[in-house]
Amino acid sequence: MPPSQAHSPAGFQPERARAWLRAFVPTPIAAGKRERVKSCLGALLGLLMTEWISHHLLGGFNPWFVAPMGASAVLLFAVPASPLAQPWSIIGGNLVAALIGVACARWIPGQGLAAAVAVALAIAVMFQLHCVHPPSGAVAITAVFGGPAVTQLGFGFVVVPVAVNSMLLLLVALLFNNLLRRRYPHRPAEHANPHRTADPLPSERVGFNRSDLDEVLKARGEFLDIEEDDLEEILVAAQLRAYRRRFGDVRCADIMSRDMVAVLPGQSGSEARALLLRHGIQALPVVDGQRRLLGMLGLADLLAARAGAAGQLRAGTADDLMHTGMATARPEQPMVELARAFSDGGLHQMPVVDAQQRLLGIVTQSDLIAALLERGPEQVAG
Numbered sequence: 001m002p003p004s005q006a007h008s009p010a011g012f013q014p015e016r017a018r019a020w021l022r023a024f025v026p027t028p029i030a031a032g033k034r035e036r037v038k039s040c041l042g043a044l045l046g047l048l049m050t051e052w053i054s055h056h057l058l059g060g061f062n063p064w065f066v067a068p069m070g071a072s073a074v075l076l077f078a079v080p081a082s083p084l085a086q087p088w089s090i091i092g093g094n095l096v097a098a099l100i101g102v103a104c105a106r107w108i109p110g111q112g113l114a115a116a117v118a119v120a121l122a123i124a125v126m127f128q129l130h131c132v133h134p135p136s137g138a139v140a141i142t143a144v145f146g147g148p149a150v151t152q153l154g155f156g157f158v159v160v161p162v163a164v165n166s167m168l169l170l171l172v173a174l175l176f177n178n179l180l181r182r183r184y185p186h187r188p189a190e191h192a193n194p195h196r197t198a199d200p201l202p203s204e205r206v207g208f209n210r211s212d213l214d215e216v217l218k219a220r221g222e223f224l225d226i227e228e229d230d231l232e233e234i235l236v237a238a239q240l241r242a243y244r245r246r247f248g249d250v251r252c253a254d255i256m257s258r259d260m261v262a263v264l265p266g267q268s269g270s271e272a273r274a275l276l277l278r279h280g281i282q283a284l285p286v287v288d289g290q291r292r293l294l295g296m297l298g299l300a301d302l303l304a305a306r307a308g309a310a311g312q313l314r315a316g317t318a319d320d321l322m323h324t325g326m327a328t329a330r331p332e333q334p335m336v337e338l339a340r341a342f343s344d345g346g347l348h349q350m351p352v353v354d355a356q357q358r359l360l361g362i363v364t365q366s367d368l369i370a371a372l373l374e375r376g377p378e379q380v381a382g
Contacts, residue, residue, distance in 0.1 A: 031078075038180055042077030043070075046172040053168050054161060061160065063149055066142055068094070069165050071135035076173040081186045084133055087174075090166050093133025097122040098162040101143025102155050115144040252338070253331035255371045256352045256361030262287045265294060265319035269305060272297050272318055282348045285359055286322045293351055293359045295322030328353050331360055335371055342368055 075085035177184035283298030
């Protein structure tokens with residue numbers, strides 16, 4: 001028997017007790033200083049403006065402002081990405097809680113029992129309506145313990161001040177968060193299949209995918225204060241970071257093709273097509289006299305330029321037919337950062353440019369696959 005358990009009472013496990021006590025130690029908050037300042041400033045402006053407008057709209061009306069708005073401000077300005085802070089959460093949650101609170105205050109004798117039932121019922125309905133908002137519990141209690149002023153309002157309390165306060169605070173949050181380039185209402189970025197087919201993205205066909213996440217969350221059965229799409233995005237980013245740690249010493253400059261076939265802006269589409277077929281490549285960079293990248297000209301661009309039954313190319317030069325806005329890489333960029341763009345973005349090649357946009361090389365799917373095969377499991381493990 002280990003010394004730590006030699007004199008322990010039956011059933012008592014000190015290590016488990018210490019682990020349980022450690023759960024009370026607060027975990028670090030990942031928000032940076034700038035985000036913390038934004039949160040404080042947003043709550044200050046949001047509550048000041050909401051109270052000021054409510055006071056002038058409802059002058060002489062008592063109460064014109066409800067205390068739970070302070071708790072709502074914490075969510076809307078400090079954690080705007082939370083599912084609990086979204087517009088429907090604050091509006092739906094507060095209205096549901098106010099309605100149930102007023103009903104319980106009227107029809108259940110005893111304020112303590114009425115408040116407890118009001119909060120419990122509000123939680124149940126908020127879960128059902130997908131509008132869980134923790135400050136709404138305080139709204140329900142305010143409806144019960146708010147005193148004569150709230151009692152006289154009856155169900156009018158739901159509209160004024162609860163609905164008015166909630167909508168004003170939400171309006172300030174929408175303006176403030178979007179001015180500071182926060183995504184609010186929060187919606188994760190969509191990653192659609194570039195080929196517009198029903199197949200999952202290539203990166204989701206092997207290893208971690210969304211169905212795995214859904215099954216794990218379903219098995220846990222807990223409500224997590226994070227959108228499932230955000231959680232997926234974080235896990236994918238962590239996975240990419242792990243890959244970068246393994247392959248981070250391989251740069252784009254190490255694997256790119258340097259002897260490139262390119263065309264000048266004034267060359268014809270027919271010349272470009274001949275070069276593509278002769279060299280068996282998918283696309284040509286279009287560069288100026290200083291080798292600055294202007295665009296890419298691929299077979300798809302040439303096919304789109306065909307006109308007439310004879311299938312002749314429309315008259316035009318490379319700069320007329322090329323496409324712009326293509327993704328580019330830097331020579332010092334880690335190779336692994338291109339993997340998702342190639343797998344899920346439908347890219348076949350990516351130009352590598354310097355700070356002046358001069359073309360230095362091209363990384364193709366073949367280059368990337370060859371580098372990954374060269375650094376096989378044996379080298380990765382080492």
